[in-house]
Amino acid sequence: MKRMGGKITVTVFTDPMMGLSYESEPIMERLQKEYAGRIEFRYVMSLLVKDVSDFMTPEERAMGPEAGIQRYCMRLAGIYKSEEAIGGLPINMEGFRLFDAAHRSSRPLCLAYKAAQLTDPGKAGGSRLTARQNSVFFRPSLYSERSRSSIRRFSACSAL
Numbered sequence: 001m002k003r004m005g006g007k008i009t010v011t012v013f014t015d016p017m018m019g020l021s022y023e024s025e026p027i028m029e030r031l032q033k034e035y036a037g038r039i040e041f042r043y044v045m046s047l048l049v050k051d052v053s054d055f056m057t058p059e060e061r062a063m064g065p066e067a068g069i070q071r072y073c074m075r076l077a078g079i080y081k082s083e084e085a086i087g088g089l090p091i092n093m094e095g096f097r098l099f100d101a102a103h104r105s106s107r108p109l110c111l112a113y114k115a116a117q118l119t120d121p122g123k124a125g126g127s128r129l130t131a132r133q134n135s136v137f138f139r140p141s142l143y144s145e146r147s148r149s150s151i152r153r154f155s156a157c158s159a160l
Helices: 019-023 025-034 058-062 065-082 107-119 126-137 140-157
Strands: 002-004 006-016 039-045
Touching: 002 019, 006 019, 025 039, 039 107
Parallel strands: 006 039
Antiparallel strands: 002 006
């Protein structure tokens, strides 16, 4: 946290895949309203999932990439669903498939956010991150079906 000219800047190290970041949005929105004009949030993408296998159990890794990642996603869906009450935000686990053998990282989501931030810094704050998180946690099929192809373009020209 840094105070600049009477304004507090809170640096949030996050990733669109980070459940607790999504779940804390109502708290950040309350702070934004209560301290309007005196607080700002600066989001820094921190690449939570470099490779999904880093989070898989030995049993999941032993199943091979496709089956193991599918089993991991089922386990992760249960974790996210159990955390739904933390922020009171809906988390839809129907069709949950954030990773597969060809898509093993949260890097494309981080790059998409960073691209939006570079394109229009004024609009790339919490609302843009929340929109990306909503596609992960509230409507996960958006990430698996629509977003993957468009955000892959950013990975070719950007680096975290």
